[in-house]
Amino acid sequence: MPNEPYLPGDVLGLYFLSLSVHGLVRGTDTELGRDADTGGQVLYVMDQARILAQQPEIQLVEVLTRQVWDKRVDVSYSEPREEVADGVRIVRLPFGPRRYLRKESLWPYLPSMVDQIMRLVRARGRAPDLIHGHYADAGFVGAQVAKILGVPFIFTGHSLGRVKKVRLLDQGQPAEGLEERYRFSQRIEAEEGALETAALVIASTRQEVREQYQIYDHYQPDRMVVIPPGVDLSRFSPAAPGDGQGYGAIGQEVDRFLADPGKPLIMAMARPDERKNFGTLVKAFGENRGLREKANLLLVMGNREDIREMPGGAKRVLTETLVLIDRYDLYGSVAYPKGHGSEDVPELYRKAAASGGVFVNPALTEPFGLTLLEAAASGLPVVATNDGGPQDILEACKNGVLVDPQDSDSLGRKLLEAIDYPDRWKSWSDNGKEGVHRHFTWKAHAKRYLSEVEKALGGLPAEEGIRSLSRRRRLPRLDRILLTDIDDTLTGNSEALEAFRSALEGAGSNVGFGIATGRTLDRALEALEELGVRAPDILITATGTEIHYGEPLVVDRSWERQINYRWQPWQVRDSLLAMAGVESWDEDAGTPFRLRFRLDPETGPNLAEIRRRLRRGGFRVIATLDHETDLDVTPVRASPGLAIRFLSHKWNLPPSRILVAGDSGNDADMLSGETLGVVVGNHTPELEEIRDLPRVFFAERDHAWGVLEGIQHYQFFDDIRIPDEDNL
Structure with a gap:
């Protein structure tokens, strides 16, 4: 494990885990807009972690994400840990291939992240007091870990799969292609599971609750709470008198596009995504003669080197934007810089505000709109889509106007009116600054967050309630365990069973043997006696709801208490x-x-x-x-897979030293993750869904012959061979 323990005896306050699985996460110079996966969510997670760590009740917030080794991205994303601030660190866990992957490609590897987090918790010597998962992938991972550890779970979806699927279908995209690209079935099921497990679900706006979460089967109104994010007021503020008008290198980069840089700037900033609706904005600007005469347009569309090498969606948006600029002959009136750093963003807002301009968000849908808060804090009025977060923000701040994002004529008129009336512009500017300070600070977010957590959980965990792992024992002498189903895995071929018994007896004393079966305990013991198989060290019975140990049989009461939830x-x-x-x-x-x-x-x-x-x-x-x-x-909280992870955690046995063999649908979740899975040749059709998982071996031979084939494949009785996931 590359992450050394964090002095567990010294952590006396609350210990939170914040999970943000996809994208590129780091503490400084966030690459917002680099791709569709590195957007506002990353900023939200890091700002939230910083402010929570400043609260006296909280000792440590660890942000868990994926470790990436890829020459296409900065080397900082391969660092196993990053100290961000006092009480805040990023921990990057290795799972799946080393290269950078888009979020839709991560689904097969998420069970491995569950196992990596369990390994991290063991190394820490203490379980977290709270787990917060961001987006569907972290919702899946966080819910699984919370079930195993028996700790409270909070979920924030940021955007939800059901809503996106409906929107894309309405646009005429074929359902088959959508499933292949976006993995909607897995995403929606993960979101349902996260909502089912969560003690609290945090949304940013009322519309998000009403139009997104409410359409899910596991929507529970009493577990929903709206807590808007804040804005970092230390970064975003109006330009002070006498600061000068250069606005750094980014100001000069913008000016070089413009024939008359002194005009008010109509500023839009988002990643090049079709939902951000840049095309309608350029059309609105190009077709409104008065607006073209009185203003310039600034399009901050992420960072790019070569449009031809960008992902398909971004390439289409940028190409369409450039074509529209050419169609309306907007050269000298539109700036579209190739790149910017996070330190440039406040300067761009200040430059636009100093010019008497406005910030525009024309997105087709907007779950929240953090850029609107940044603009408001900088004294820049806003014109925003009449959807989602902007509705709540403008109601609170009264610093602009809402528009129909699909009506380019109306959008052009509203933008012109926003810069045409200086007194109203000044009123909107002042209202925005005051409204953000009153309603949308991270300090207010943290206060409400802890208050809602306390209400949902019936009080915050006290210091004496710290979940220590120091009492955990270890199974004696064992450094690996073979777990197998009974029916149609061990049974079905007497010759294969005899070979299996012989191989098991010949294994070293360091090899444990266990059963994971849908049978009850009594029926499992009867079957093992009939088969002549030695008494197992571990029995997981009744579909993962019962755990017993050795001879004489001892029931695991802690597992019973945990699954009774x-x-x-x-x-x-x-x-x-x-x-x-x-x-x-x-x-x-x-x-x-x-x-x-x-x-x-x-x-x-x-x-x-x-x-x-x-x-x-x-x-x-x-x-x-x-x-x-x-x-x-x-x-x-009960399943064979969760029971195995519970055992791995409790007895400090890494999943990579547990071989699991099965044949049917009930075995699917215990075969996933970082355990070494073996599917025998006579498996049922349900298991075909996991054929491409990185650590699942599909044997050619049936019954116990298949188990032996898997043991040989992994060299499980010798020096265990772990599959190279980078070649998958």
Whole structure:
């Protein structure tokens, strides 16, 4: 582990983890607009971490993100840790290929990040008091870690998959291509899981709650809270008298585009994304003669070297913008600098304000609009899209006007009116500065944040409640564990079973043996006795709801306490039996944390519909389907995969030293992540979905022969061979 422990005995205040998985995250010189994944979310996460760490209750905020080694990006993103400020650090965890990947390509590797965080927590010697996940990917990771550790989880979606999918479909894009590019099914399922797990969901605007979160099955109004982000007032402020009019190198870069740099600047700043609607803005400027005569247009569209080498979406936006500039012959009236640094942004706002200009946000949709706050703090009035965050911001600050982002004529008129009336411009400028200080500071955000956390959790954790890991024991003598299913994995071929027994007996005393099965404990023990397999060191039974150890059998009561969270078995049972095609299966009636049903594939709902109905009923559960007919429902914190991660964490055994073998859909989540997965040749169709995961080996041979093939593939009884994920 590249991240050394952080003196756990010295951390006496609250310890928060903030997860921001994708993009390029660092403490200084944020590369905003570099690509679609490095935008306002990165700034939000880092500013929030800084202000939370300044609160007396909080000792440490660690921002967890992905470690990247790629010559296309700065070497700073490969540093395992970065001290940002007192009580704030970035920890970069290695998972998946070393190269930089767009967020949609990260989904197969997210279970590995869960395992990396568990390894980090063990190294720290202390669990966090709170986990906050940002966006769907961190929502998935954070929810999993929170379940394993039993700590509170907070979720902020920033943007949500259901909304984006609908918007793209409305634009006429084909559903098949959208799924391939954006992985909407995985993203939406992760968002549902995050909403289900979260003790608190933080949104930035009321519209975000009303039009985005409310359409999710796990939307719970009592867990939603609107806390707008703040603006860094130490960076964004009006130019002081006597500061000069040069505005640094970026000011000169802007002026070189303009025939008359003294005109008011109409400033827009966003990454080159189709949703940001730069084309309509250029059209509005180009078709309004009065606006062209009285103002210049400044387009700050991220950073670029060669448009031809940029991603497809950015390339289209920039090309369209340049074509429109040429069509309307706007040369000398429009500035579009190739690049800027984070230190240039405040200077650009000040320059636009000093010119008597305005800031314009013409985005088709705007979840919040942090740039509007930065402009307001700089004394620059705004003209903004009548959607999302701008509605709340202008209502509070009264520093501009809202417009229809698709009406270019109206947009042009509003921009001209904004610069045409000096008294109103001055009033808007003053209102913006005052409104930001009153309503949108990070200090106010932090105060409200801790207040809402305290209400949601029934009080903040006290120092004496610190989650120490010092009491954790370790399984004696074992440095690796082989875990396998029973039915159709060990069973089904007597010759293969005999070879497996022989190989297991010949393994060293350092090799542990475990069972992970859907059977109850009694039925699992009966099967093992019939098969002649030695007593396991660990038994995970009843679909991950029971954990027992060795001989004599000892139940893990801490696991029982953890998975009992919000478990309502009788209500869940009644809800499912009300569905057509679902019948009770009483074979395992004595299992307290698992409900079993028979599903008729012809007349019953599919698994997605079952999950949707359970969510709408307010049940926090996991529903899995095995062999297309066997339906299991367990508590939200219970599954074979979560049980294995719980064991890995509790007994300090890295996932890469746990080999897991299975054959059916119930085994899918325990085969994912940094464990070494083996799928036997006679597997059910459900497991084809995980074929491309980096640490899942699909054996050619069936039953126990396949397990032995996997043991050989990973050299599990010798020097374990870990697959090279960079070649995937």
